[in-house]
Amino acid sequence: xxxxxxxxxxxxxxxxxxxxxxxxxxxxxxxxxxxxxxxxxxxxxxxxxxxxxxxxxxxxxxxxxxxxxxxxxxxxxxxxxxxxxxxxxxxxxxxxxxxxxxxxxxxxxxxxxxxxxxxxxxxxxxxxxxxxxxxxxxxxxxxxxxxxxxxxxxxxxxxxxxxxxxxxxxxxxxxxxxxxxxxxxxxxxxxxxxxxxxxxxxxxxxxxxxxxxxxxxxxxxxxxxxxxxxxxxxxxxxxxxxxxxxxxxxxxxxxxxxxxxxxxxxxxxxxxxxxxxxxxxxxxxxxxxxxxxxxxxxxxxxxxxxxxxxxxxxxxxxxxxxxxxxxxxxxxxxxxxxxxxxxxxxxxxxxxxxxxxxxxxxxxxxx
Amino acid sequence: xxxxxxxxxxxxxxxxxxxxxxxxxxxxxxxxxxxxxxxxxxxxxxxxxxxxxxxxxxxxxxxxxxxxxxxxxxxxxxxxxxxxxxxxxxxxxxxxxxxxxxxxxxxxxxxxxxxxxxxxxxxxxxxxxxxxxxxxxxxxxxxxxxxxxxxxxxxxxxxxxxxxxxxxxxxxxxxxxxxxxxxxxxxxxxxxxxxxxxxxxxxxxxxxxxxxxxxxxxxxxxxxxxxxxxxxxxxxxxxxxxxxxxxxxxxxxxxxxxxxxxxxxxxxxxxxxxxxxxxxxxxxxxxxxxxxxxxxxxxxxxxxxxxxxxxxxxxxxxxxxxxxxxxxxxxxxxxxxxxxxxxxxxxxxxxxxxxxxxxxxxx
Numbered sequence: 001x002x003x004x005x006x007x008x009x010x011x012x013x014x015x016x017x018x019x020x021x022x023x024x025x026x027x028x029x030x031x032x033x034x035x036x037x038x039x040x041x042x043x044x045x046x047x048x049x050x051x052x053x054x055x056x057x058x059x060x061x062x063x064x065x066x067x068x069x070x071x072x073x074x075x076x077x078x079x080x081x082x083x084x085x086x087x088x089x090x091x092x093x094x095x096x097x098x099x100x101x102x103x104x105x106x107x108x109x110x111x112x113x114x115x116x117x118x119x120x121x122x123x124x125x126x127x128x129x130x131x132x133x134x135x136x137x138x139x140x141x142x143x144x145x146x147x148x149x150x151x152x153x154x155x156x157x158x159x160x161x162x163x164x165x166x167x168x169x170x171x172x173x174x175x176x177x178x179x180x181x182x183x184x185x186x187x188x189x190x191x192x193x194x195x196x197x198x199x200x201x202x203x204x205x206x207x208x209x210x211x212x213x214x215x216x217x218x219x220x221x222x223x224x225x226x227x228x229x230x231x232x233x234x235x236x237x238x239x240x241x242x243x244x245x246x247x248x249x250x251x252x253x254x255x256x257x258x259x260x261x262x263x264x265x266x267x268x269x270x271x272x273x274x275x276x277x278x279x280x281x282x283x284x285x286x287x288x289x290x291x292x293x294x295x296x297x298x299x300x301x302x303x304x305x306x307x308x309x310x311x312x313x314x315x316x317x318x319x320x321x322x323x324x325x326x327x328x329x330x331x332x333x334x335x336x337x338x339x340x341x342x343x344x345x346x347x348x349x350x351x352x353x354x355x356x357x358x359x360x361x362x363x364x365x366x367x
Numbered sequence: 368x369x370x371x372x373x374x375x376x377x378x379x380x381x382x383x384x385x386x387x388x389x390x391x392x393x394x395x396x397x398x399x400x401x402x403x404x405x406x407x408x409x410x411x412x413x414x415x416x417x418x419x420x421x422x423x424x425x426x427x428x429x430x431x432x433x434x435x436x437x438x439x440x441x442x443x444x445x446x447x448x449x450x451x452x453x454x455x456x457x458x459x460x461x462x463x464x465x466x467x468x469x470x471x472x473x474x475x476x477x478x479x480x481x482x483x484x485x486x487x488x489x490x491x492x493x494x495x496x497x498x499x500x501x502x503x504x505x506x507x508x509x510x511x512x513x514x515x516x517x518x519x520x521x522x523x524x525x526x527x528x529x530x531x532x533x534x535x536x537x538x539x540x541x542x543x544x545x546x547x548x549x550x551x552x553x554x555x556x557x558x559x560x561x562x563x564x565x566x567x568x569x570x571x572x573x574x575x576x577x578x579x580x581x582x583x584x585x586x587x588x589x590x591x592x593x594x595x596x597x598x599x600x601x602x603x604x605x606x607x608x609x610x611x612x613x614x615x616x617x618x619x620x621x622x623x624x625x626x627x628x629x630x631x632x633x634x635x636x637x638x639x640x641x642x643x644x645x646x647x648x649x650x651x652x653x654x655x656x657x658x659x660x661x662x663x664x665x666x667x668x669x670x671x672x673x674x675x676x677x678x679x680x681x682x683x684x685x686x687x688x689x690x691x692x693x694x695x696x697x698x699x700x701x702x703x704x705x706x707x708x709x710x711x712x713x714x715x716x717x718x719x720x721x722x723x724x725x726x727x728x729x730x
Contacts, residue, residue, distance in 0.1 A: 086394075316468075
């Protein structure tokens, strides 16, 4: 699931010969796990060292990954794996700490907000405690700081602050010499995540301008306004990084473009599946699961993972929002629409992510 | 097979679906814990067997090592491999226990097994001409196949099949009988043969080359022990599988009977074409719970350790619909399998005279 692909070719060969698997070390995992959960080889185990309450519905987990973990760049995210009632779940979270903390103390942090009705985030809040061990994947993601310092504007909404916290910590530690502004939108002033840390950063790192805006402190909601952006000096020259709810990011993006910023200088990362509105008449079709000799027809914008599950299959899967690629599999024919991008695939053979692929006409997948 | 009308079949279907739904609703941590415990048992036995084997020059150690390795292969093939590949644990979302990627410790490739066993055998169970598992195209087990003198020797064939079972299962998809009849060409089987050679070579390399070589001074002992362990597994798993469908009362079906059949009819065929045997907890574990072959055929993708728990309910459904629930002690069921193999090796006339019904008892 959070498979490590660092194994040597020769080891892989021997693994196939002796254990019928590519990752021979994982053959011993069931026993190693009993002895010490931190010795597991299939994924990187990470032990919870501390749990910090940030707000009423947000916690920060301080984790110590096992030695084999390869580290990360500020702004990247990781998949974590937890087991709930016998079922493994993968979810993707941004790392909220700086790479320096990992290098110096071997620690990383994840800042996780309860999603109303969310199985995994609520379980993490209610059941995960110090000393528990979870699975960790390698860091990934292109939401990264420019290599040469340029003026930067961060726009964060709610728990979308997490990757930006990591970036700010890194910039402060490296003494990043260019103006840095953070526009941080929260629901009410009680919902500010990592308030103390942000204030401490602002006071010791003079390049940083902090602007926290509560949208629901008064009766009348106060969303992102043109003047929020206009108050940022030298806006046009800034590299913009956004993370937050889809509504905020769409609003910010259109206003930034109206101010003359080019799309290549606007970087976004999602923390919830963004739904491209699909015309439900043009999607759906007969899906053939060739490996299972099964054919089902689907109407509307159900993705192939949902279609397979409704047909009684259980394909491997992870985040269900197009991030982790656990559910990638071979499409042998047919056209699918990608939910994330709204783009239509070619008709031929290719790998697709089941959880964001909606069939458009007949599709064959190798499941 | 008893005749049931469509309404009765629909009722049978909903009765069995209710049992299935009950298990699905309860499926969770207990099942995950169970299969992980079995995986740990397998790893312990395999590692223990392999570590002890070089010390096999001490006779009791040789026996212990061979037994441990044999048991590990049995558990891996029967309770883990076979069941995982049926998708019994797919819901756990654990890549090591997923039906589509699991590769088991035997010659047959998992891909070939999923095609011949999961699809052909479980869909067309005991349909003569469609279920190639019925007699493995080597044995004549019903009068649907015309007798010829070659069948006189089929007990020898049976012995060979059971001793070399993993190789027999491995080449099953070759469809040698159809190649002989020139219905298919060797060329069409090339991709299969390549895969077979790769997996078979791998299994032989591991047990008969690699482990003997790295323990060079005692190589003959390790080789003998590994051959012994494979033999134990072959004998046991073939016996379990034969007891599942070839017992006296296990029924066979024709292709016409099954054309456009309903799910209820499929259920009925699974119930009447399969047979159980009784025994202790260990017998069930070592047979991968195929001792509950009936339950397995009705619900191939429910975690197998649940079969003993639902057996009573399945029996109740059978009683309600007047369907024979075929079970008996291991010795009795195996006895009827051997009898069947012997009986159908004889020309029909001789067989009928020998096995004609016992004279009616005096009232």
